[in-house]
Amino acid sequence: MPDIDTVRRMMDTCYAAGTAYNTTLPFDSVRGRYIHSATLTLARNAYPQRELPSTLDVGSGEGGIASFWPHQQIVGVELSAVAVRMAKERYPEVDYRCSAIEEFRLLDGEPRFSLAVAQESIEHWVDVPAGLSAIREAMVPGGTLVLTTPNRDSLHCRISRKLGLGEPPKCSDDHVHEFGFNELIATVERSGFRHADCLGVVLLPYWAMERVLGHEIRRLTDTDQEVCEWFAQIGSLAPAEYCFIQCHAFVRS
Numbered sequence: 504m505p506d507i508d509t510v511r512r513m514m515d516t517c518y519a520a521g522t523a524y525n526t527t528l529p530f531d532s533v534r535g536r537y538i539h540s541a542t543l544t545l546a547r548n549a550y551p552q553r554e555l556p557s558t559l560d561v562g563s564g565e566g567g568i569a570s571f572w573p574h575q576q577i578v579g580v581e582l583s584a585v586a587v588r589m590a591k592e593r594y595p596e597v598d599y600r601c602s603a604i605e606e607f608r609l610l611d612g613e614p615r616f617s618l619a620v621a622q623e624s625i626e627h628w629v630d631v632p633a634g635l636s637a638i639r640e641a642m643v644p645g646g647t648l649v650l651t652t653p654n655r656d657s658l659h660c661r662i663s664r665k666l667g668l669g670e671p672p673k674c675s676d677d678h679v680h681e682f683g684f685n686e687l688i689a690t691v692e693r694s695g696f697r698h699a700d701c702l703g704v705v706l707l708p709y710w711a712m713e714r715v716l717g718h719e720i721r722r723l724t725d726t727d728q729e730v731c732e733w734f735a736q737i738g739s740l741a742p743a744e745y746c747f748i749q750c751h752a753f754v755r756s
Contacts, residue, residue, distance in 0.1 A: 505679065507582070507603045507629050513677065514583040523586070524564060530724060533731040534705050534748065537739065539571045541702040541750040542622055542649055548700060549618070549647040549752055556617035559641055561604050561634075562624030563587075569594040578616070580607050582627075605633040607641065615643045621650045623748075625687075626678040635694035642755045648696060651704070654749040656684040659710040661745070671711035684744040688751065696753035703746025706738035710747065 505513075517523035526532050546555055556576065560567040563579030564586050579599040581587050587601045600607075605628065609615065619638050628634040638648060653674045654660075663671045673681050682690065688698050709720045723730045738746045 505629060507605065510627065510629060510677075510679075511582050511584075511603070515585045517677075518565070518583050518585040518589065523583075528725050529728045529731045530726070533728075533735045537704045537735045538622065538651055538748055538750070539568075541704050541748075542568070542620060542651060543571065545649045545700055545702060545750060545752040546618060546620070546647070549649075557614070559616040559619040559638065561619060561621040561638060562627065563590060563597075563599060565589040566593045566597075568620055568622060569597050580604055603634075604628060604637055605630045607637045609641055615646070616641055617643055617646045619646065619648045621648065621652075623651055623653075625650060625652050626674075626681050629679060631680065631690060632694055635691060635696070639695045639755055644755060646755045647699070648691070648753040648755060649751070650687075650691065650753065651748055651750040652687065653678070653681050654684055654703075654744070654746060655681045655686070656744055657710075657747045658706060658708045658745045659712065659747070662708055663711060666715060668714060682749075684749055687749060691751070691753050695756045697756060698751065699754050700752040701743040702750040703738055703741055703743035704748035704750060705735050705746060706741045707734055707747045 514523065526535060550556060555573055558577050560577055560579040563581045567579050569577060577597045579590060579597055580602055581599060582603050584601045587599045590599045619642055625631060660671055692698060707724060709716060709724055713721050743749055
């Protein structure tokens with residue numbers, strides 16, 4: 504298990520080299536677009552009658568939710584100082600702060616947030632309970648946490664197990680831990696949240712199936728724009744527990 508400083512150095516190196524989370528394939532672009540849509544939908548469902556409230560963006564990277572979110576009242580928290588510098592250049596109106604979420608604390612006199620978003624972030628945390636506790640302490644009671652992350656109960660994982668191929672690899676080498684659908688809900692609820700809603704993003708039955716179907720299937724699911732859209736559209740209709748990305752809304756107790 505890496506420590507926070509090790510992860511920080513790794514992320515600084517990746518961002519400085521321009522290799523961190525580049526959207527280079529049609530699948531990356533389509534998946535990102537649908538993740539953004541699901542995140543915004545869950546937030547709007549929680550606050551349907553007014554503008555989105557003060558928002559904590561956890562793992563904001565080079566800009567985070569500011570690329571598709573109303574910019575007012577966003578505080579972005581990001582481990583990498585290199586990424587924070589990039590984010591401030593892109594979105595100077597957003598308050599970006601360099602911190603591991605496990606170590607994040609409100610400033611003296613700063614009001615708590617009504618909404619927190621952890622989009623593709625929790626899988627990178629070294630200490631998940633500490634990160635969730637920090638988010639909870641920064642939120643008002645009754646506030647909403649919207650969280651997205653890869654799903655270890657995705658259909659491709661289930662198929663791999665049924666075929667006797669074992670667990671597929673993690674989606675990325677820099678993920679510390681990836682969660683099953685019910686595992687994630689139980690983990691967040693143990694930290695003082697109540698599960699309220701969920702959506703799924705992208706159904707990928709063939710991901711990591713190269714040993715059975717050959718490498719051509721990975722080329723199709725990664726690079727064929729039409730195929731990527733098919734799986735994204737089907738995923739928007741499928742039960743969230745089978746989708747490649749799980750998106751949840753939790754209420755802070």
